[in-house]
Amino acid sequence: MYEPLFEYIQRYSNEPLTNEEKEIVKSAFELKKLRKRQYFLEEGKVCTHTGFVFKGAFRQFSVDESGIEHILQLAIENWWVVDRESFLNQTPSKYFIEAWEDSLLLVFPINKLDEILRIPAINTMFWQMSQNNHIASQKRVEDTITLNPIKRYENFQRHYPEIVQRFPQHQIASYLGIARETLSRARKPIR
Known part of the structure; x- marks a missing residue:
């Protein structure tokens, strides 16, 4: 069950996990099942977990004063779902994260973040993900403008x-x- 996550970590860090590190990951992450249309996160609530999509699809969106949805992210297998601002600052979210299909996630809580970031491969992976996210966001803004x-x-x-x-x-x-x-x-x- 954890193999896709281990492969993802190695792909983004170029470092294999030791058996001991794999056990730390297994103890930090837990499997979460969501039915289609069930929320991983609701607006106004604090994002206490981040999730690696093992199976399924998600959308992250906000709803404006007129009731119109604005989609910020679409995610499928081997993608992460989280409201970074809410998760890292532990503040109420402006977003909903909803399972678009019946889904399985591997999730870990904010209180495990320091523990798993001590693993060099995961630290490198998170840094690389952050860089990729910034570049993708910049590209999305550029595409919208140009x-x-x-x-x-x-x-x-x-x-x-x-x-x-x-x-x-x-x-x-x-x-x-x-x-x-x-x-x-x-x-x-x-x-």
């Missing part, structure tokens, strides 16, 4: 085809910040 909506969708589809297949069109449009109708035009084959 690319037309159809080009944004084409880039997203090229880089994340599995997500395009697993989430409905209106959620992908929300994530990309484009109108649903524009996304419908982008998805039609050109003749």
Whole structure:
């Protein structure tokens, strides 16, 4: 059950875990099952856990004053779900994190963070994840500013085809910040 997580750690750290370190990871993480539409985190609550998606799909979103959802993240297997600000600062979240499919996560609580960061491979992995997240966020902002909506969708589809297949069109449009109708035009084959 922990093998995908161990492989992920090694891939992002380039360091194998020792058997002792694997036992520390196993004692820090626990399996959590969520049904489709069940929340991992609700707005206004403090994010006390971070989760590695073992199986399933999630969306992180906020709801504005008009009741419109704005999707911040879509996640599938081998991705992490967390509201970083709420988790690290232990403050109420502005977001919901919802299972879009029946899902399994390996989760660990904030009070285990220091313990697992003492493992060199995990420390390196978290640093690399942070760097990758920053670069991806920067790229997303740049794409939003410089690319037309159809080009944004084409880039997203090229880089994340599995997500395009697993989430409905209106959620992908929300994530990309484009109108649903524009996304419908982008998805039609050109003749």
